[in-house]
Amino acid sequence: MDTLAALGHGFLVALTPYNLLWSAIGVTVGTAVGVLPGIGPALTVALLLPVTYGLEPTSAFIMFAGIYYGAMYGGSTTSILLNAPGESGSIVTAIDGHAMARQGRGAQALATAAIGSFIAGTIATAALTFVAPLMVKMALLFGPAEYFALMVLALTTVTAVLGSSLARGLASLFLGLALGLVGIDMQTGQARLAFGVPELLDGIDTVVVAVGLFAVGETLYVASRHRFETEEIYALKGSKWMSREDWARSWKPWLRGTLLGFPIGTLPAGGSEIPTFLSYLVEKRLAKKPEEFGKGAIEAVAGPEAANNASAAGVLAPLLSLGLPTSATAAIMLAAFQQYGLQPGPTLFDNNPELVWGMIASLYIGNVLLLVLNLPLVGFWVKLLLIPRPWLYAGILVFSSLGAYTLNNNVIDLVILWVIGLLGFGMRVLNVPVAPCVVGLILGPLAEQQFRRALAISQGDPSVFLTHPISAALLIIAALLVIGPMVLRYRSNGAAKGTGKNDNASPSGSHPAT
DSSP, rough: HHHHHHHHHHHHTTSHHHHHHHHHHHHHHHHHHHHSOOOOOOHHHHHGGGGGSSSSSHHHHHHHHHHHHHHHHHHHHHHHHSSSSSSSHHHHHHHHHHHHHTTTTHHHHHHHHHHHHHHHHHHHHHHHHHHHHHHHHHHOOOOHHHHHHHHHHHHHHHHHHHOHHHHHHHHHHHHHHHHHHHEEEETTOOOOTTTGGGGGGGGHHHHHIIIIIIIIIIIHHHHHOOOOOOOOOOOOOOOOOOOOOHHHHHHHHHHHHHHHHHHHHHHHOOOTHHHHHHHHHHHHOOOOGGGGTTTTTTHHHHHHHHHHHHHHHHHHHHHHOOOOSSHEEEEHHHHHHTTTTOOOSHHHHOHHHHHHHHHHHHHHHHHHHHHHHHTTTTHHHHTTSSSSSHHHHHHHHHHHHHHHHHHHHHHHHHHHHHHHHHHHHHHTTTOOOOOOHHHHHHHHHHHHHHHHHHHTTTTTTTTTTHHSHHHHHHHHHHHHHHHHHHHOOOOOOHHHHHHHHHHOTTTTTOOOOO
């Protein structure tokens, strides 16, 4: 009942005309930017991060919630009509969605994506409403040692999962940790890595780094890969509504996608990629016409798109209750909290209940607004795809620069933005994940603070991190995340070498018959 009462108060906050306006602006802008090719939710949130700087925190995060959900919705339009997924979670949607568009059924693909996203988002938000408070109760058992271990787990999770190479992930993480050290040490008062620049004594603004890596760096990378050829956008033909057969083939995948997306989204190794691929495989296994998959099966759009949006709500559960980012977009949202001097976790629920519950309530409202925006106005969103790419990329860079400058009206921030942006471009070229850098920048100083606090309480005894059961368990999980893939890779390489030796040892030197 306490949760329902808190949610009811959140609706009173979210339904005020002022906050309702910002929710509507958030979902509209999020959808509009998310529809643009090559721009995913992380880039969208990072790009619009400076816009909310002057807003009151509750209104700002209600707008952020709308931007986040809107960007997740908008990605399906690009994937289906242009075969250009703006993020990894939309790759699966593009396979059959674009095939449907080529058959003249793009409107039905967009409709099942929009309705499935609405249903999945609403159910997953309801799950978030009840799961987040349970996580908060668990977090109340944490002391400094446990919080340090949790942050180590967050750092290793993002590093090990987001990217194809552990070494590249660690390089990105250590870069973020180094950036987090810049400024005055809060305990000793000594300047660290400021190099005599007064503007760096307050540290490097997380918003500037996030915008630099995700907006500037990503835009430069996408622009450098673009051939500036005329892309074929498939027009919407015939009826824009789903037939009775489309409904019959979609409603079960919507529910199954939701059941896959939310719980996997809450996991440290979750995100949107795993549940969307799982949903595709499940639907193909259960389909009455599996031969249609890859050629325009509506189930292959309905299920993955529902899983994609359900995982978005799942990502918010550990972020709000534990301060644990499980995706690139969550890392940007964490930077948004830092922008207002807030730290997600149990204290956020106690000290800022209006903000937390107003934001959760706004997710329900945003889902309804997005359904209204996406179904009748799909023709309008399609026209956004006609914007010339050079205009689009130039606009993003100009908007990013203006946003970074207006944070502190400081030219140094602009220099940092473009240095970080060029660095982000280089990281994308070398296939180095950028999310660990942002997470390291945000969580590094907090982990250092909790580490020092735990040692102070234990009078310098480092065994405090292993004698506390929760802390020890979290550190063991973090170690397994780093060591496990290395062991598996070593064993697989050993098995491959063994197989090669056996083949070479064959007397005839021939391969076995197939």
